Amino acid sequence: MPHRIPRMQRASSPSGHRPVMIAIAGDSASGKTTLTRGLVEALGPDRMTAVCVDDYHRHDRFERREVPWTALHPEANYVDIMEQHLQLLALGQPVLKPVYDHDTGLLTRPVLVEPREFVVVEGLLPLHTRLARACFDIAVYLDPPEEVRRGWKVHRDTTKRGYAPEQVLAELDRREPDSATFVRPQRRWADIVVRFAPIAGREDPPGTPLSAELMLRPTIDHPDLSAVLPGGDQRALHLKLLRDTDGRPVDALHVHGYVGAEEAGVVVKAIWESLGIDAPVPASLGRFAEGTSQPLAITQLLLLYHLLDTARLHGR
């Protein structure tokens, strides 16, 4: 049983009590589930509901052969029902969510989803429409370099979903136009853009975790890290003011993969203590299939900060 954060205000979320909502948007195999799982483990499944919104397909796999869209095209999905369900969850109401069975390619029995204190919504298109975006207190976009994501997708789909590598690569190519048109533009709407990537030009030893670059947009209030991160980009952990790819000003928090536990610990402690919670930092942060990553831990902790801070601010 991992350390979990004690409740701040109320016991469980009764129906109608509005949860804090966070979106984790990103393309297929961009790391959404890894990030989400760490949040649910830190808060506990009795406090956080996890929802994947990639099941709102109009067609099953066989009908899809007859229509001109890939599965991620909005025309191939009940986007209005996804919006409706997000609104209901944001209002604290349960929904009967559709389910797509990846094994059979069939649409199957829906599941009841009841929002707890916190709801994490991950998927390909949770930030696609204005009404959907309006449901979230915190919006995150996962933005790994395409070559990293392709590697992750080939690895996952060949080891866990039974595909051959050339099938996965062909599918990536087939989806590329829709990814470019519908998935990647959601980066624009994120409060935090997360990029896990190797650092260009470094030859870190095998097993070094990927570094994280976190774009902290001024659309929400981030924890004040100026005391523990005095600036300068020489250290393994630093904050840098820069222009985003779209020209807008942004704070970029860099966490290098080789950062030491002690150096990372100072930042973790600063973020955690600013929340004023009388509990140890959740032990589950940073864990992933291949081990533990300080960049992942700090990313998850930052999202946790925003979840708990929003709950505190809104008296939720």
Added chain:
Amino acid sequence: MPHRIPRMQRASSPSGHRPVMIAIAGDSASGKTTLTRGLVEALGPDRMTAVCVDDYHRHDRFERREVPWTALHPEANYVDIMEQHLQLLALGQPVLKPVYDHDTGLLTRPVLVEPREFVVVEGLLPLHTRLARACFDIAVYLDPPEEVRRGWKVHRDTTKRGYAPEQVLAELDRREPDSATFVRPQRRWADIVVRFAPIAGREDPPGTPLSAELMLRPTIDHPDLSAVLPGGDQRALHLKLLRDTDGRPVDALHVHGYVGAEEAGVVVKAIWESLGIDAPVPASLGRFAEGTSQPLAITQLLLLYHLLDTARLHGR
């Protein structure tokens, strides 16, 4: 292509335009589908959406063996999701409705339901909760005598659903406590209670349709039939002031199965003309599997009157 009633106000119902909602509640094999079908045929499927709310089961047929409830017990159903969907439909919003497959006993792929100008909701429990009842402009309860309903159920389930008569009778007995506790109390909430039954003490020739007794409660405004139905209970079609089984005052409209087309036609004409619609009476009224019934036609016409009158009053 049967005669259909021309639109009164607007073309089709755009999303968000509130439909007129009617509930047809009643026990299994009480005639809900026959009544509903006539309404949809009269208005046309482009103007009326038909929804059956008996698919909100928590369990499939196999899981149900492990739980202490019959399929019609509220605990065995997502009653809160049914309420939510009725509210959304009443607000003009689409819903993704669950589907129970009667052939396999499995819960399967949900269907998109989009409310048109009129929505007819039939089922075992549409009037069970206060929030569900609040969604309806007109509430109808089908109340055939139990021996009539048992006969209908045995006939339907043996000819169309492949059961043996003794299986159907055993199932009726098994459900009886829940019917008494949850289904029949909904009669209390109906604006119109419909009872199709043979007339006690008469020996009508075989093939004579069942008579209809319509309890017209003062909870909604019924058409004024005093000019064409001067009272007295000697005629085949008459209106009678009486006390309902619960002691409350009610108008009872009796339409005997042997009523002549001419005598019924006078009442039909009066109801129809009071709506001021420049179109013939829909030809589909009164049709059922075994032929045509004047009592059924007048019942459907009365419901049609309320649907169109509500649409007119509310500018819908």
